[in-house]
Amino acid sequence: MRLLCILIALLVAPAGAASGxxxxxxxxxxxxxxDHVVLSPRIVEQDYFWMKAEYPATPALEHYAKIFATxxxxxxxxxxxxxxxxESNGQNRYLHNFVRYWxxxxxxRAVTVLFQYRSAGxxxxxxxxxxxxxxxxxxxxxxxxxxxxxxxxxxCPKTPNLSLNPDAPRRRASxxxxxxxxxxxx
Numbered sequence: 001m002r003l004l005c006i007l008i009a010l011l012v013a014p015a016g017a018a019s020g021x022x023x024x025x026x027x028x029x030x031x032x033x034x035d036h037v038v039l040s041p042r043i044v045e046q047d048y049f050w051m052k053a054e055y056p057a058t059p060a061l062e063h064y065a066k067i068f069a070t071x072x073x074x075x076x077x078x079x080x081x082x083x084x085x086x087e088s089n090g091q092n093r094y095l096h097n098f099v100r101y102w103x104x105x106x107x108x109r110a111v112t113v114l115f116q117y118r119s120a121g122x123x124x125x126x127x128x129x130x131x132x133x134x135x136x137x138x139x140x141x142x143x144x145x146x147x148x149x150x151x152x153x154x155x156c157p158k159t160p161n162l163s164l165n166p167d168a169p170r171r172r173a174s175x176x177x178x179x180x181x182x183x184x185x186x
Contacts, residue, residue: 085122
């Protein structure tokens with residue numbers, strides 16, 4: 001829930017901060033009103049757009065999974081949509097959210113991709129009232145992306161360190177030499 005509050009704060013940030021710039025990452029064909037905002041210079045930026053998608057589809061997920069194919073995925077990939085009533089800042093809406101996380105190979109960038117539907121009223125509902133899906137790609141430039149996500153209760157898998165695992169497969173330049181036992185008894 002804390003993560004969603006952080007994301008919502010980012011989503012309602014003033015669009016005038018630096019909107020109109022090119023997006024950080026290519027957007028999916030069919031994206032409507034793509035834009036970019038700098039939320040904190042050199043630290044946090046966000047691309048966003050809307051698209052028509054019937055719930056629970058996430059057509060942009062495959063697109064971003066390809067873009068971040070060399071990155072490490074964090075969080076629970078099996079986790080699906082969740083939702084809650086939102087009355088913050090005078091809102092009166094129900095949000096359906098689906099989130100995925102990646103960290104760069106250098107562990108210096110944390111990316112969150114948020115898919116969201118917004119419906120009128122805070123009462124629980126199984127499906128959103130419309131097919132207007134909001135997609136946001138939020139990038140944090142940080143010293144330790146895995147630690148950044150851990151601070152919001154999103155766990156990242158550890159990278160394998162073969163030097164610490166003696167059972168890990170290793171390449172050898174040449175096969176080991178075999179020395180025949182020498183008998184001292186004649």
